[in-house]
Amino acid sequence: QVQLQQSGPGLVKPSQTLSLTCAISGDSVFTNTGAWNWIRQSPSRGLEWLGRTYYRSKWYNEYAVSMKSRITINPDTSKNQFSLQLNSVTPEDTAVYYCVRDDSGLVDWGQGTLVTVSS
Amino acid sequence: DIVLTQSPDFQSVTPKEKVTITCRASQSIGISLQWYQQKPDQSPKLLIKYASQSGSGVPSRFSGSGSGTDFTLTIDSLEAEDAATYYCHQSSSLPYTFGQGTKLEIK
Numbered sequence: 298q299v300q301l302q303q304s305g306p307g308l309v310k311p312s313q314t315l316s317l318t319c320a321i322s323g324d325s326v327f328t329n330t331g332a333w334n335w336i337r338q339s340p341s342r343g344l345e346w347l348g349r350t351y352y353r354s355k356w357y358n359e360y361a362v363s364m365k366s367r368i369t370i371n372p373d374t375s376k377n378q379f380s381l382q383l384n385s386v387t388p389e390d391t392a393v394y395y396c397v398r399d400d401s402g403l404v405d406w407g408q409g410t411l412v413t414v415s416s
Numbered sequence: 417d418i419v420l421t422q423s424p425d426f427q428s429v430t431p432k433e434k435v436t437i438t439c440r441a442s443q444s445i446g447i448s449l450q451w452y453q454q455k456p457d458q459s460p461k462l463l464i465k466y467a468s469q470s471g472s473g474v475p476s477r478f479s480g481s482g483s484g485t486d487f488t489l490t491i492d493s494l495e496a497e498d499a500a501t502y503y504c505h506q507s508s509s510l511p512y513t514f515g516q517g518t519k520l521e522i523k
Binding site for chain 2: 334336343344345346359361362395399401402403404406407408409
C-alpha cells in the first residue's frame, strides 16, 4: 500500500517561496506506471492541479500554465520523495496542498498541508 | 482547459435513497473521467476511474457511467457514511481539471 507523507511550513510570507516535501513509502519515485502530482484546494478555486513529475527512462515535468513561471517540482531519488517549490507567493496561494500519486486515476493522496500566505 | 460542470451543487437525501450526480465536460474526453469522495477534513478518495471502473475497496453501491461529454455517478441505497462532497476529474488532457463539487447531506 502506497503512503504519502507531506512536510513543510504552514505559514509563508508574501513574496517568499512555498516549499513542501512528499515522502513516498510502498512505491518508488522511479515507477514507470505512475506520476507524482501536486494539487491544491481552496474555497475560491476548488481543486486545482499544479503539476507533476514522472520517470520514463528520464525525468519529465509538466506544469499548469498559470503556475509555469513560479513552480518547480523535483524528485529526490536519494530519499524516495518529491518536492514542490512555488515562488513569489501571494495571499491567493493560500490553500490546502496535496501530493498525489497518479496511476490510472489520482489513487493515493497525502494528508494535505494548509499553507497560509500572510505577513 | 477542459471545464467540468457538476449538477446539482447540493443535495439533501434520505438513507436508502438512490442518488445521481452528473458531470458534463466542455469537450469530449472519451472515458478519461474519475470520481472522488471527500469527507470533511480528509483527502479525496478515488471511487471510480475511466468512467465506470471501481476503485480499490469501493463499495458496490457506487457506480459510474458515460462517455464523451456526459457522465454520471450513481449511489444505490445511500448510507449515512456517504455524506460527503463528490468531485469529477478529467485526465484526458493537461491541465487536469475538476468539477466544482456536489455536496450530499443525509437527512
